[in-house]
Amino acid sequence: xxxxxxxxxxxxxxxxxxxxxxxxxxxxxxEKGHKNDLLEYSNREIDKIGRVKTALRTIWSFKAYHEVKKxxxxxxxxxxxxxxxxxxxxxxxxxxxxxxxxxxxxxLRNYRPLCPSALFYRDxxxxxxxxxxxxxxxxxxxxxxxxxxxxxxxxxxxxxFHKKVKSWENKVDLFVxxxxxxxxxxxxxxxxxDRIVVKxxxxxxxxxxxxxxxxxxxxxxxxxxxxxxxxLIKAWKKIGSTLPLKIIGEGPLVNLVKEDSKTYQGxxxxxxxxxxxxxxxxxxxxxxxxxxxxxxxxxxxxxEAFAKGTPVIASNIGAISxxxxxxxxxxxxxxxxxxxxxxxxxxxxxxxxxxxKMREFARKEYEExxxxxxxxxxxxxxxxxxxxxxxxxxxx
Numbered sequence: 486x487x488x489x490x491x492x493x494x495x496x497x498x499x500x501x502x503x504x505x506x507x508x509x510x511x512x513x514x515x516e517k518g519h520k521n522d523l524l525e526y527s528n529r530e531i532d533k534i535g536r537v538k539t540a541l542r543t544i545w546s547f548k549a550y551h552e553v554k555k556x557x558x559x560x561x562x563x564x565x566x567x568x569x570x571x572x573x574x575x576x577x578x579x580x581x582x583x584x585x586x587x588x589x590x591x592x593l594r595n596y597r598p599l600c601p602s603a604l605f606y607r608d609x610x611x612x613x614x615x616x617x618x619x620x621x622x623x624x625x626x627x628x629x630x631x632x633x634x635x636x637x638x639x640x641x642x643x644x645x646f647h648k649k650v651k652s653w654e655n656k657v658d659l660f661v662x663x664x665x666x667x668x669x670x671x672x673x674x675x676x677x678x679d680r681i682v683v684k685x686x687x688x689x690x691x692x693x694x695x696x697x698x699x700x701x702x703x704x705x706x707x708x709x710x711x712x713x714x715x716x717l718i719k720a721w722k723k724i725g726s727t728l729p730l731k732i733i734g735e736g737p738l739v740n741l742v743k744e745d746s747k748t749y750q751g752x753x754x755x756x757x758x759x760x761x762x763x764x765x766x767x768x769x770x771x772x773x774x775x776x777x778x779x780x781x782x783x784x785x786x787x788x789e790a791f792a793k794g795t796p797v798i799a800s801n802i803g804a805i806s807x808x809x810x811x812x813x814x815x816x817x818x819x820x821x822x823x824x825x826x827x828x829x830x831x832x833x834x835x836x837x838x839x840x841x842k843m844r845e846f847a848r849k850e851y852e853e854x855x856x857x858x859x860x861x862x863x864x865x866x867x868x869x870x871x872x873x874x875x876x877x878x879x880x881x
Contacts, residue, residue, distance in 0.1 A: 488868050489520040489561055493553065493578060494568040496527040501707065502785035503594050505760070506686040507568045510864070513689055513857050521566075524556065526573040539572055540639040544646055546575040554581035564868055567591045567657075576647050579656035588875035590867065591653075592661040593681075595782055598653065599674045601640035602629040606711045606779035610821075611802075617674050620645055658878060659871040663783035664804035670780070680874065682867060685808075686785050689857035694794040694848055695768015697840075701729045702830070703770035703795075705763055705786045706777075708736035713776030713800060718745050718752065719823040724830055725751035730774070731766060733758050768793040771840065772833060775799035775809070778820045784808050787815075791851040796843035798829055814847045 494507045514521040526549075531539050542548065553574075557565065565582040567574075567590060582589045595603040600615050601624040607614075614623035621641040623629075630636040647653060653660075653676060660681045662668040672678045706712050715738070721730045722745075729751045732742055746754040758766070767773065773790040780803035787797045787808050799809040800820035809815040816833055818825040833840065853859070 487518050487520070488514075489563045490514065490566050490868075491522055491524060491553070491556060491562045491564070492566045492568060493524045493549075493570065493574055495571055495573050496525055496569075502686070502783070503569055506594070506785060509687065509689045509857075510860075513687075513861060514864070517861060520561070522562075524553065528572070530573065534573075536635070540635065543572040543575055543639050544643045545577045546573060547577070549574040550577040550581045553578045554584065557582055557585050557587050562587065564871060565589050569594060571597055575643070576652045576656070579652055583656045586875065586879045588658045588868075588871040589656060590659050590661060590871050591657045592663075593667060593671060593782070594663065596667075596670065596780070597640070598644055598647075599670065600624065600629070601637050601644065604711055604779045605670075609710065609778075611779065615641075616670070619648060655878075658874040659867060661867060664807050666780070666804040666807050667782045682870070684860065684863045684867060685855060686783055686788060687855045687857055687860035688785075688789050688792045688851065689860075691856065692764040692768070692789070692792050694792075695765075695770075697769065697771060697795060697844055699766075699769030699771065701731050701770055702772050702774050702798075703731050703733070703766055703790075704774050704776070705733045705767070705789075708732075708734050708738040708742055710738065711777065711779040712736075713778045713821070714738050714742065716778065716800075716821050716823050716826065717774060717776045718742070718749075720826040720830070721752050722749050723823075723827050725749065727751070728771065728830060728834060729753060731755055731770070733763060733766065764789070764793060767795050770795050772815070772830075773797045774826075775805055776818075776820075776826065777805060778802065781805050788851065788855045791847040791855065794844045794848040796833075796840065796847050798826070798833060810846075810850070814843060814850050 511521050511523055565587050579589050596605055597603040615621040624641050625637045628634050628637050630640050661684050663685050668681050668683055708714050731753050733755045735757045742754050746752045767790050773795050775787050775797050777800055782804055784805040790797050797809045797815035799805045801817035802820040811817045816829045818829040
């Protein structure tokens with residue numbers, strides 16, 4: 486069946502894995518002959534709207550409700566596929582679809598409903614203080630959202646309100662997480678276990694296998710504390726030119742990275758690069774380093790590395806340890822432990838034969854789990870299930 490889908494997505498100021506994954510899915514569905522239209526808002530609108538109005542829209546957006554309802558009332562769509570609804574859409578869009586008996590799917594690309602910061606990370610370590618709480622006071626007290634009491638209170642209020650009125654329980658037919666790890670966190674928080682399915686991100690089009698001839702390691706991602714950039718640099722101050730490190734990305738710690746790349750031999754900062762350049766660097770890298778210290782919901786960059794046939798040395802935490810297989814497609818190190826990272830790099834470099842085998846297994850992992858065709862099959866099953874669940878819900 487060729488479905489007609491309205492996808493909604495709130496874009497970030499800095500493009501990241503979520504935006505890339507949403508665009509890939511839309512492109513894939515359209516190429517497969519489905520009607521898939523995108524309604525998007527952007528965080529660039531926030532300055533025009535103002536902070537107070539944005540806070541109100543975060544809890545309940547009348548604008549999004551009426552716009553989505555009007556579009557769906559045309560009768561041209563079978564499914565409302567919600568990606569990121571924060572902050573300008575809000576869960577009000579579920580009600581617009583429900584009123585018209587349109588199935589609602591919500592992809593849980595981060596932990597926002599469970600943790601106002603969306604990261605489960607505070608003061609340099611994992612934090613689950615708000616997990617399962619109706620009122621997320623710890624987030625307000627610690628100013629977890631951008632170090633703002635108002636912002637944190639807004640997010641906590643949104644989560645409290647929609648939990649209280651059972652928006653997630655009664656207005657969403659099916660939830661999609663990217664990994665079993667994320668699924669289990671949502672179940673732990675009280676989300677309906679029987680309505681959460683797992684569908685990973687995918688890499689499309691296939692970027693093709695690289696040669697792996699570059700004698701360097703690669704980091705790609707946001708330059709932030711939770712991404713482990715400080716641990717990475719600390720390790721490379723010891724590794725140095727033994728295996729030069731190239732860093733691609735931007736973020737709050739960019740100045741730190743720039744200074745250390747000037748000071749320490751073996752660290753090179755390449756700034757922001759477009760996706761094709763990133764793939765070129767990935768394909769020639771000896772290994773990708775994934776040093777995150779928070780509960781990643783997925784780890785798209787690791788799967789992109791697999792597509793290029795590049796192994797990954799990753800911190801053993803959260804969803805990334807579900808994606809990387811220790812000793813097969815890469816190696817694990819203890820999150821936040823630069824000494825262990827140094828040791829694992831040495832182990833990795835000590836056996837060229839194993840590196841070649843890891844390259845083969847990395848590419849095989851991509852071909853078996855993260856291609857467009859495999860993902861399309863899973864997505865069709867999700868749409869069928871959502872429609873079936875919606876039919877039952879609207880009969881009751």
